[in-house]
Amino acid sequence: MAFMKNGSFTVLLSFLLILCLLSVSPAETRGQKSMGAREAKAEEATVYVPMPEPGKKVVIGNGYYLVYGFDKKPKLGTVIMKVEIFSTEGRKDTSFGVKANADMPSMRGAHSSGDRSFAVSRRGDYVLPISIVMPGDWEIKLTVTKDGKIIYRGRHDFNV
Template sequence: MNSSIRNPLFRSALLWMAFFWAVWVAFPHPLTAGNDVLTSENKPVWIGKDHYFTYSFSKKPQLGTVILKVELFDADDKRNTSLHMTGEFGMPSMPGHHDSGVVPFQLNKKGDYLLPLNIVMPGEWELLITILKEGKPIYQGRIALKV
C-alpha cells in the first residue's frame, strides 16, 4: 500500500474532497433550476392569472453587452411595475467561471425592466429570470442562448 494513503492527513483530505464533490453533484446549479424554458421573444408568458410579460433583446445576442428588456402587464393589458425581477446569467458548461450572480433588473422611465448581459465568449449561455412578489418567487424561466 502506498505510504501517502496511510497518512491520516491525506485520508482526511480525500474524505473532505469526496464530501464536497458529492454536495456539488447533489444540488442543481442555479442556472438549471428554472421551471419554464422561454423560446420566443415578444410572446406573452403568463404568470398565474394576474400578470404576463414579454421579453426582447436590444440586438441579436453576440459578444459584448446585450440588453434584455422585459415588459410586465396585468390581466387587463395595462403596464405593471409592482413586481421585482432578478436575472442570473452564465455558461452552464462552465459553472462559476462566467456567472453573473443574482442581479436585479432596473426599471426605466417607460416601466421596462432592463438587464444588461455581458457575453464574453462564444458558446451556450443561459439566463434564469426570477419574478418576485413581496420578496417571494412566483415565477422562474430560462432563456438559452447560443453565441
C-alpha cells in the same frame, strides 16, 4: 543560532507561508462566501421552465404575463435585456422584483453574472445589461417576485 545560519529556518518559514496562502479559497480572497455542496445542489434542484422565444407572452400567474427581449441579437459584448410585465387587461405593472443570472451551462459558474436585479426605466420597462464574454451556449435564468414571494422562474437558452 545554528538553525538560523544554515537557512533551514528561512525555508521552514517560507513553507508555512505558502501553506497558509493555499488554504484560503479563491472566493474568500474576493470577499465572497464560497458555495458549499448543499447550496450547489439546491441551486441545481431549482426548476426554471424554458421560456418561449423573445417577443412572445409568458404567463407568470396571478393574472399577469411578461414579454422579454433584447436591444439587439445576443452576441459578444454587452446586450440589454428588457422585460415588460402586464396585467391580463394589458396594463403595465412595475411593482414586481425581477432578477436574472446569465451563465454558460457547459462551464457553470465560470462566467456567471450572479443574481442581478433589473432596473426600472422611465417607460416602465425592466432593463438589465448582460455581458456575453465568449462564444458558446448561454442561459439566462429569470426570477420574478411579487411582495417578496417568487411567482415565476424561467430560462432563455441561446447560442453565440
